[in-house]
Amino acid sequence: xxxxxxxNLPEKPCAVCGRPFVWRRKWARVxxxxxxxxxxxxxxxxxxxxxxxxxxxxxxxGARRATRSGSSA
Numbered sequence: 579x580x581x582x583x584x585x586n587l588p589e590k591p592c593a594v595c596g597r598p599f600v601w602r603r604k605w606a607r608v609x610x611x612x613x614x615x616x617x618x619x620x621x622x623x624x625x626x627x628x629x630x631x632x633x634x635x636x637x638x639x640g641a642r643r644a645t646r647s648g649s650s651a
Contacts, residue, residue, distance in 0.1 A: 594619040 587601045592615035599615035614620040 592616075592619050594622055594625075 584600070588609070589598045589600045590612075591598050593613040595615065597615055601609060605612050614623065
């Protein structure tokens with residue numbers, strides 16, 4: 579039998595989800611540069627630093643209004 583057994587292939591953890599992923603033939607030339615296990619993780623690489631979608635800090639549209647103490651309006 580030629581080649582390498584699947585259990586002997588190198589693996590490393592994904593930079594986003596932390597799950598281990600195994601070497602693929604298409605990554606043979608760039609294995610040291612591969613950081614993400616999937617396209618989904620690659621697209622989510624900076625998500626932890628960003629606020630959730632649709633929420634921009636300080637852009638609440640004036641939902642919080644200042645009130646005077648002691649006034650009954």
